[in-house]
Amino acid sequence: xxxxxxxxxxxxxxxxxxxxxxxxxxxxxxxxxxxxxxxxxxxxxxxxxxxxxxxxxxxxxxxxxxxxxxxxxxxxxxxxxxxxxxxxxxxxxxxxxxxxxxxxxxxxxxxxxxxxxxxxxxxxxxxxxxxxxxxxxxxxxxxxxxxxxxxxxxxxxxxxxxxxxxxxxxxxxxxxxxxxxxxxxxxxxxxxxxxxxxxxxxxxxxxxxxxxxxxxxx
Amino acid sequence: xxxxxxxxxxxxxxxxxxxxxxxxxxxxxxxxxxxxxxxxxxxxxxxxxxxxxxxxxxxxxxxxxxxxxxxxxxxxxxxxxxxxxxxxxxxxxxxxxxxxxxxxxxxxxxxxxxxxxxxxxxxxxxxxxxxxxxxxxxxxxxxxxxxxxxxxxxxxxxxxxxxxxxxxxxxxxxxxxxxxxxxxxxxxxxxxxxxxxxxxxxxxxxxxxxxxxxxxxxxxxxxxxxxxxxxxxxxxxxxxxxxxxxxxxxxxxxxxxx
Amino acid sequence: xxxxxxxxxxxxxxxxxxxxxxxxxxxxxxxxxxxxxxxxxxxxxxxxxxxxxxxxxxxxxxxxxxxxxxxxxxxxxxxxxxxxxxxxxxxxxxxxxxxxxxxxxxxxxxxxxxxxxxxxxxxxxxxxxxxxxxxxxxxxxxxxxxxxxxxxxxxxxxxxxxxxxxxxxxxxxxxxxxxxxxxxxxxxxxxxxxxxxxxxxxxxxxxxxxxxxxxxx
Ligand SMILES: Nc1ncnc2c1ncn2[C@@H]1O[C@H](COP(=O)(O)OP(=O)(O)OP(=O)(O)O)[C@@H](O)[C@H]1O
Ligand SMILES: [Mg+2]
Numbered sequence: 001x002x003x004x005x006x007x008x009x010x011x012x013x014x015x016x017x018x019x020x021x022x023x024x025x026x027x028x029x030x031x032x033x034x035x036x037x038x039x040x041x042x043x044x045x046x047x048x049x050x051x052x053x054x055x056x057x058x059x060x061x062x063x064x065x066x067x068x069x070x071x072x073x074x075x076x077x078x079x080x081x082x083x084x085x086x087x088x089x090x091x092x093x094x095x096x097x098x099x100x101x102x103x104x105x106x107x108x109x110x111x112x113x114x115x116x117x118x119x120x121x122x123x124x125x126x127x128x129x130x131x132x133x134x135x136x137x138x139x140x141x142x143x144x145x146x147x148x149x150x151x152x153x154x155x156x157x158x159x160x161x162x163x164x165x166x167x168x169x170x171x172x173x174x175x176x177x178x179x180x181x182x183x184x185x186x187x188x189x190x191x192x193x194x195x196x197x198x199x200x201x202x203x204x205x206x207x208x209x210x211x212x213x214x215x216x217x218x
Numbered sequence: 219x220x221x222x223x224x225x226x227x228x229x230x231x232x233x234x235x236x237x238x239x240x241x242x243x244x245x246x247x248x249x250x251x252x253x254x255x256x257x258x259x260x261x262x263x264x265x266x267x268x269x270x271x272x273x274x275x276x277x278x279x280x281x282x283x284x285x286x287x288x289x290x291x292x293x294x295x296x297x298x299x300x301x302x303x304x305x306x307x308x309x310x311x312x313x314x315x316x317x318x319x320x321x322x323x324x325x326x327x328x329x330x331x332x333x334x335x336x337x338x339x340x341x342x343x344x345x346x347x348x349x350x351x352x353x354x355x356x357x358x359x360x361x362x363x364x365x366x367x368x369x370x371x372x373x374x375x376x377x378x379x380x381x382x383x384x385x386x387x388x389x390x391x392x393x394x395x396x397x398x399x400x401x402x403x404x405x406x407x408x409x410x411x412x413x414x415x416x417x418x419x420x421x422x423x424x425x426x427x428x429x430x431x432x433x434x435x436x437x438x439x440x441x442x443x444x445x446x447x448x449x450x451x452x453x454x455x456x457x458x459x460x461x462x463x464x465x466x467x468x469x470x471x472x473x474x475x476x
Numbered sequence: 477x478x479x480x481x482x483x484x485x486x487x488x489x490x491x492x493x494x495x496x497x498x499x500x501x502x503x504x505x506x507x508x509x510x511x512x513x514x515x516x517x518x519x520x521x522x523x524x525x526x527x528x529x530x531x532x533x534x535x536x537x538x539x540x541x542x543x544x545x546x547x548x549x550x551x552x553x554x555x556x557x558x559x560x561x562x563x564x565x566x567x568x569x570x571x572x573x574x575x576x577x578x579x580x581x582x583x584x585x586x587x588x589x590x591x592x593x594x595x596x597x598x599x600x601x602x603x604x605x606x607x608x609x610x611x612x613x614x615x616x617x618x619x620x621x622x623x624x625x626x627x628x629x630x631x632x633x634x635x636x637x638x639x640x641x642x643x644x645x646x647x648x649x650x651x652x653x654x655x656x657x658x659x660x661x662x663x664x665x666x667x668x669x670x671x672x673x674x675x676x677x678x679x680x681x682x683x684x685x686x687x688x689x690x691x692x693x
Contacts, residue, residue: 064628068666394594
C-alpha cells in the first residue's frame, strides 16, 4: 500500500501528534514568557545575591541538553515524590528550558535599549510600574521579537525529543507508523512538512512584528 | 594620437540608480599630469562620477577613456562594443588607483602588507621588489617606521597616508581621491593635503573630490563644479573662485566664505 | 553510582565529543560552500540552497535522524547508527553554519572590497586574499555558539540507538533505579565540555584582538 495512503488512514494519530506538539508549544510559551520576563527583571534589578543565584540557575539550564532535562523531570523527580504524566513532564521541561533562554534574550535586549528614553519618562513623572508597562516592555518586545521567534522554532524542534519520554507528538506518530507498516518515507516527510509549516508560521509572525518595529524605529 | 589624448576623458556619462538619474551628460577631460578638483554640494553625484572612472559604478550610458582607451568595454571587431570580462576589467583597473574617504585599509594586513598586496598578487611583481618599492613610498609619506604596524594602531592621517602609498604602489596612470580628508580630525588634514600637493607638483594625474576649497584653489589645474548630477562649470580655478559664472556656484562658494 | 557506571558515562561523553567533532568537520566547510553559492548568486543552486536551509532549520534533529536512518536504506543507502548520526549532524549543522558564513560575507565592509576591486583584484582573488583571512575571525563567535548547540543536540541520535552521554545516563538510571545521580553527573560533564569550548573561544578572540585590534570589524 502506498505510504501516503497509510498516513491518510492513520491521520487521527498524526492529528493527535500535531495537537500535542502545538498545545505543548503554546502552553509553554504562555507560561515561559512571563516567567522569563520576571527572570530578566531579577537578573537586571534584583539585589546581588538573588541575581547571582538566578544567573547560576539560568546558565546551568542553558548548559544541559533538552533531553537530559526531560529525563530528570520525567524519571528523576518521581524519586523526590513529584510525579507527572508524560505530557505534563513535557510541558514542565519545555517551560523551564525555554524560560532560561528567553530570560537571557530579554535581558540583553533590555540592556541594549537606549537609556535616554527611560530618563525622559522619569523626567515626565512616570512611576516605575507605568514606566515598565508603557515604555520599557514594548521596546523590549520589539527589540527581541526576532530572537524570540528563533527560540520558539527551537522549542518546536525540541518538542520532538519528548517522543523519547513517550509523549505522543508529531515525530511519535511518524515513528509509530514507520514501525507498524515499515514505510518510513511518507510518515517522516509528512512530519517534516508539519514542522516546516509551523516554523513558517512563526517566521511570518516575526516578519509582521519586525515591520511594526521598522515603522517605529526606521 | 594616443599621446595627445587626455589622461581621463569622460564623455556624456549618465548614471541612473533604479531609474533615478544621478549623473546627466557629464563630460570632463583631465590632461596628463594635471589635477582636477571636483566640488559641489552633497548628493550632487561627485562620488558616483569618480567611481564611474574606474568602473566601480557602470555608467548607464556614455564613455570613459583612459589615455584614449575605453574603460569597461572592449570595441568588438564587428563594430560596437562588449563589456569587459572580469579579468579584463581587473587589469584595466590597475591603471587607475583610488583613495577612499574612510581609508579602506585591510585590517588583517600590516601597513607594508597593505601596500604590497596588490602589486604582488594582482600585478605579479616579485615580492622583494614590491617591498623595496613600498618602503620607499612609505618613507616619502613619513611612515617608514610604521611598516610593520597594523592599521588599527595608526591615526586617521597616518591611515590615509598609508592608503595613498598603497595607491601609488600600483604605479597608476591616474589617481582618484574621494574626499580623502573628510573623515579626518582637523589637525590631521594638513599632513594628507601636503602629500597630495607634492604628488601634484611631481606631475601625477589626479582627480580629487574635495570640500577643501583652499586646496582646490591652490593645487587644481581644473575645477569641475557639480550640481544635481551635472557639471555646470568647468575651468581655471582662479576664475571659478573669484568670478563664478553661475548663481548656484556663487551660492555654493558663499557657504565656504569665499 | 559505581565506578563502572561512571566509566559508561565517560564513554558516552567520548561518543558525544567524537560525534560533534565529526559533524563539525563536515558541517562547517559544507556550510561555507553553501554560503559561497548563495553569495555568488549562482542561479538555481542559490534557490536550492535557500530551500534546503529553510527546510532543515525547521526540522527537529530527532526527526531528521530517523529520516536518514530509516529512509536512506529504502533508497539503497544502508547506514549503521553511528555513520547515520554523523551524516545527520553534519547535514543538520551545515545550514546554520551557512547562515553564519553568509552573514559574515554580506556584512563584510564594502569599502575594503571596493579597495580590492579598485586595485584590480578579481572577485576570487579578493575573496582569497582579503575576505577569507578576516571572515573566519568574524564568524568565530557565532560558529562556536553553533558548536555548543550541536553538542547539546547530540542526544537526539540516541533514538537510533547511539549511546552518548544522556542515553548512557538514562541506562544507568534505569539499571540502578536511582536516576538522579547519573543525570547530575551528566549535567556536570556537559557543563565542563561547554565551558572548555567557550574558554577556548575567549582565548582565541583575545589573541586576535591583541594582534589586529578587533575581533570583528
Ligand atoms: N548605490 C546607490 N544606489 C542608489 N542611489 C545612490 C547610490 N549611490 C549614490 N546614490 C545617489 O546618488 C546621488 C549622488 O550621490 P553621490 O554619493 O555621488 O553624491 P556626492 O556628490 O558624492 O555627495 P557627498 O558630497 O555627500 O559625498 C545621491 O542622491 C545618492 O543618494
Ligand atoms: Mg561623496
